[in-house]
């Protein structure tokens with residue numbers, strides 16, 4: 164089969180780099196936009212803070228706080244931090260961060276930073292007091308249970324960035340496929356077009372492209388890959404490319420339509 168006459172874009176050409184970046188960025192933006200200070204997210208955050216504040220106030224003022232270790236101090240620390248977070252959430256809800264004045268943004272950041280430092284210190288102290296108190300459950304059951312709940316929540320918050328990273332990494336290929344479906348004005352390739360594509364077994368010495376930009380995974384020896392006619396370096400996992408082409412009949416890198 165004749166190769167196309169046009170000069171293929173080089174691997175480092177702006178076109179190739181832009182397309183790769185665009186594919187990755189569009190998926191990441193979709194994830195970030197979901198969590199980026201949306202009003203629903205802020206409302207949920209405020210309700211959680213309100214729940215914690217209510218629980219702390221009820222326990223502190225309606226039950227016994229007479230215990231061997233100062234667990235009530237731990238609750239007071241958590242209560243004050245939660246009040247700061249609730250206040251910041253209300254401000255962000257009423258004035259979206261994009262419209263905030265520089266000075267307000269800086270003040271919010273300072274409060275959040277101080278709250279985080281206090282939270283970490285309070286959490287460490289809470290752990291020490293909780294685990295070193297032998298008679299707390301007997302002396303002030305409600306106070307001790309609330310302390311335990313706040314300590315467990317603290318561990319969950321600390322693990323949250325790791326969990327979020329894992330979720331994003333695992334969901335990225337799914338998101339890309341979803342974005343391809345969501346992109347209007349595109350046409351799928353026919354099965355006949357797909358069947359005519361060059362299929363090869365990946366060989367690291369023979370093939371220049373070492374990574375599938377659809378799933379972002381590096382090719383492994385003998386992986387079944389498909390190479391598009393637009394450029395010998397535009398190769399992808401067969402499975403990934405077929406999924407792409409059944410939605411969009413263009414090359415994922417240079418956007419050249421399939422012949």
Ligand SMILES: [Zn+2]
Nearest residue numbers: 375378400403
């Ligand atoms: Zn792939």
Ligand SMILES: [Zn+2]
Nearest residue numbers: 393397414417
């Ligand atoms: Zn291409």
